Every structure is written in structure tokens, then in C-alpha cells.
Amino acid sequence: MPLHRRIRPLVNAAQPSPGHPLRTDEIALLRSSIERVRPLADEMTVYFYAILFQRHPEVRQLFPANLDIQRDRLLRGLLHLVELVDDPANLAHFCRRLGRDHRKFGAVTAHYPAVGAALLDSLARFAHDAWTPRLADIWSRAYGLVAQMMTDAADDDAAVNPAFWNARIVDHRLRGPGIAEITVLPDMPYPFVPGQFASMETPWQPRTWRYYSMAHRPRPDGTLTFHVKAATDGQVSPALVNHARAGDWVRLGAAQGELVLNPHMERDLVLVAGGTGLAPIQALVEQAIDLSEGRRYVDVFVGARTADELYGFEDLLRLAQRNHWLNVRAAVSHERIPGLTGTLPEVLRRFGPFYRHDAFVAGPPGMVTSVVQVLLDQGVPHSRLRHDPFDVPALEASLPGRLDRIPAQGVRA
Numbered sequence: 001m002p003l004h005r006r007i008r009p010l011v012n013a014a015q016p017s018p019g020h021p022l023r024t025d026e027i028a029l030l031r032s033s034i035e036r037v038r039p040l041a042d043e044m045t046v047y048f049y050a051i052l053f054q055r056h057p058e059v060r061q062l063f064p065a066n067l068d069i070q071r072d073r074l075l076r077g078l079l080h081l082v083e084l085v086d087d088p089a090n091l092a093h094f095c096r097r098l099g100r101d102h103r104k105f106g107a108v109t110a111h112y113p114a115v116g117a118a119l120l121d122s123l124a125r126f127a128h129d130a131w132t133p134r135l136a137d138i139w140s141r142a143y144g145l146v147a148q149m150m151t152d153a154a155d156d157d158a159a160v161n162p163a164f165w166n167a168r169i170v171d172h173r174l175r176g177p178g179i180a181e182i183t184v185l186p187d188m189p190y191p192f193v194p195g196q197f198a199s200m201e202t203p204w205q206p207r208t209w210r211y212y213s214m215a216h217r218p219r220p221d222g223t224l225t226f227h228v229k230a231a232t233d234g235q236v237s238p239a240l241v242n243h244a245r246a247g248d249w250v251r252l253g254a255a256q257g258e259l260v261l262n263p264h265m266e267r268d269l270v271l272v273a274g275g276t277g278l279a280p281i282q283a284l285v286e287q288a289i290d291l292s293e294g295r296r297y298v299d300v301f302v303g304a305r306t307a308d309e310l311y312g313f314e315d316l317l318r319l320a321q322r323n324h325w326l327n328v329r330a331a332v333s334h335e336r337i338p339g340l341t342g343t344l345p346e347v348l349r350r351f352g353p354f355y356r357h358d359a360f361v362a363g364p365p366g367m368v369t370s371v372v373q374v375l376l377d378q379g380v381p382h383s384r385l386r387h388d389p390f391d392v393p394a395l396e397a398s399l400p401g402r403l404d405r406i407p408a409q410g411v412r413a
């Protein structure tokens with residue numbers, strides 16, 4: 001049975017049924033307890049992992065050696081779940097994605113109670129006197145529901161997909177300073193739609209997963225190409241750019257992401273790519289070519305810091321030469337070159353307004369935030385703006401209809 005038919009609405013102020021739905025007053029309590037621990041988030045997450053690993057040492061092996069990013073994600077995930085608690089459809093969507101994605105960590109049903117107990121004990125400790133038996137009961141039911149939805153989704157997914165895909169690097173080429181285009185061949189068919197991304201684990205940082213978008217529509221030969229820039233403070237992307245070679249193996253989690261075209265919509269499109277955010281935008285351009293056949297105009301803006309980093313632009317120009325409805329423009333922000341100079345938000349202000357368009361934005365979080373603001377100022381409604389808060393997608397990726405509520409923020413790979 002599909003998951004959405006299995007879950008009952010979480011909120012039911014009139015008729016609370018024992019053990020399950022949360023009433024409005026209970027949700028308010030849940031939220032106020034989270035606000036209470038929010039300033040102590042760092043200490044609370046350290047404590048959470050400490051007691052979890054002390055009680056269940058076998059769980060430690062599921063996590064990367066360096067827990068810093070993971071710590072950050074736990075609390076953000078929790079905050080996000082609490083934010084969605086009165087929105088059953090989106091909560092189910094989020095838990096489903098989380099449950100499916102957690103399969104790659106080897107997270108089995110048996111671990112959920114251990115995590116839940118550590119979580120409640122941590123909340124109890126850091127909420128101090130605000131923690132009451134009633135609050136403990138509310139949290140316990142909320143956690144139980146989330147864990148149930150995640151395990152159901154994981155079970156459903158296990159019927160059709162592997163927990164992860166092994167993929168062999170078949171091509172590795174440098175496209176700019178510190179930028180590589182890496183093509184892999186998964187050992188089994190890898191389903192995705194253009195604009196989505198995969199999580200990737202490399203042999204150089206076991207159990208550390210980073211996110212990279214497929215730069216194309218699905219191909220007949222099943223290969224996948226990613227754009228990777230070696231972040232100076234990163235652990236995974238520098239290894240992928242500088243050490244990975246054809247013949248190396250990586251692992252991929254299931255495709256995710258909401259940066260996807262609705263094939264039934266025919267509005268004009270504005271697509272904005274900053275740096276390696278070009279990957280999903282290029283995939284959307286390919287799909288628009290398949291779908292549109294000139295039924296709509298597509299404006300693409302590609303931004304880079306320097307001309308050397310403006311890889312991939314010529315490929316787009318060639319596509320534009322063959323498709324009159326496709327316009328592509330590039331902007332360079334940290335160098336003066338003939339053509340467009342400036343940051344993407346500045347350039348979009350010059351070319352807009354795009355209020356009749358559907359807008360898709362991909363790139364560094366700061367750029368996404370400011371481009372989204374420019375588009376909102378130009379009258380693009382939230383409902384027609386799509387972006388993935390890319391650096392923490394499994395936990396905070398935008399949900400249909402909630403795009404306006406999700407901040408773009410995060411850490412570099």
C-alpha cells in the first residue's frame with residue numbers, strides 16, 4: 001500500500017486518538033521545547049552522539065570518522081521535522097525521502113529505538129525544567145511516527161532499489177581550474193529525472209557522503225556525469241578532482257531533489273546557474289529541448305568568478321545556435337572581460353523582469369539566496385521558484401509548496 005494511504009493525519013485537534021495524532025496544543029509544546037534547546041544546539045548534539053555511541057558502540061561504524069557535518073545535520077533535520085509536524089503531506093514526503101536515503105548508511109530498523117532514546121534523553125537534559133512527563137510523551141509519539149514513516153519508506157524502496165549503487169569512474173576530465181567532469185557507470189540502472197542529484201561516497205573518505213547533480217538527462221548507456229569543484233576546505237571534492245581516475249569506484253545513493261520540470265507546464269523558463277550549479281541547469285536545458293520544441297522561451301544565465309571557471313558555456317551556446325527559443329548569457333564576477341560583468345543577481349536585475357516565468361536556480365547558497373530575492377522582487381511567485389538548498393539536501397531539500405520556507409544554507413563539500 002502506498003505510504004500516503006498508510007499514514008493518518010498527524011494533527012487532529014478535535015479527536016485525538018491515543019498513541020498517534022498530535023493535537024494543536026501538543027504541537028505548540030513540541031515547538032516551544034525546540035526553541036528552548038536551540039541556543040544549546042551544539043552541546044546537545046555532542047551529548048546526543050556521546051550517549052548514543054556509549055550505549056550502542058556498534059552504531060558508531062555507520063557514521064563518518066569526522067562527525068562535524070553530521071552534528072550540524074542532526075539538529076537541522078530535527079528542526080525541519082518539527083516545522084513540518086502540522087503538514088502531514090510534506091512531513092510524509094520528507095520522512096519518505098529521509099528513510100529511503102538512510103538505507104545507504106546501513107540504518108536498519110533496529111537502530112531507530114536507540115536513536116530515539118538518545119534523542120529524548122538529550123532533549124530532556126537540555127530543556128531542563130521545561131521537560132515534563134507530558135512533553136516526553138509528545139516527543140515519544142512524534143518520534144515514533146517519524147521512525148515508522150521512515151522505516152515504511154525504506155521497506156517500500158528495498159522492494160525496488162538497492163540501498164546504494166556501486167559505480168565505476170569511466171571518464172575524468174578537467175574543465176577549469178580545480179573543476180572536473182566525472183563520468184561513472186553504475187552497476188545497475190540508476191533512475192533519476194533531469195535536475196536531480198545523487199549522494200556520493202568515495203574510497204578516500206568512507207561513510208562521508210556528498211551531493212552532486214547529474215549534468216544531463218538519462219542516457220541510453222546508463223552513464224552519469226557530475227561536475228565537481230575542489231572546495232579548498234573540503235574532504236571529498238578535492239580527492240575527486242585531484243586523485244580520482246578512470247577505474248576507481250564510488251557509491252551512489254538514490255537520486256533526490258525537487259529542481260525538476262513539470263512536463264505539463266509550458267511557461268517560459270529562466271534558469272540560473274552559479275559555478276558547478278551548471279550541472280542541473282544543463283540537465284534541465286536538455287530536457288527543455290526534448291519537451292519544448294519551441295513552445296516556450298528559455299533564458300539561461302551562467303555565472304562564474306573568472307573566465308577560466310566559465311566551463312561548459314560554449315556547449316550551451318552551441319545548443320542555443322540550434323534552438324532559436326533558447327537564450328544563454330554568461331557573467332563573470334571577479335574579472336573584467338568583454339561581455340557581461342557582475343554577479344548573477346546584478347545581471348538578472350538588468351535583464352528581468354521574469355514574473356511570467358518558472359524559475360530554477362542552482363549554485364552556491366549565498367548566490368541562490370540573493371538570486372531568489374531578485375526574482376521575488378521582480379514578481380515571480382514562490383510557487384514558481386525552485387531551488388535545492390544543495391549543501392544539506394537530504395535534510396532540508398525543498399518540498400513542493402514549501403519552497404518559501406526553506407532557507408538556503410549549509411556547508412561546503
Ligand SMILES: NC(=O)C1=CN([C@@H]2O[C@H](COP(=O)(O)OP(=O)(O)OC[C@H]3O[C@@H](n4cnc5c(N)ncnc54)[C@H](O)[C@@H]3O)[C@@H](O)[C@H]2O)C=CC1
Nearest residue numbers: 213274275276277303304305333343362363364366367390
Ligand atoms: N542543485 C544545486 O543547487 C547545485 C548546487 N551546487 C553548489 O554550487 C556551488 C558551486 O560553487 P562554485 O562553483 O565554487 O561557485 P563560485 O563560488 O565559483 O560562484 C559561482 C557564481 O556564483 C556567484 N556567487 C558566489 N557567491 C555569491 C553570493 N554570495 N552572492 C551572489 N553571487 C555569488 C559568483 O559571483 C559566481 O558568478 C557549490 O556550493 C555546490 O554545492 C552545485 C551543483 C548543484
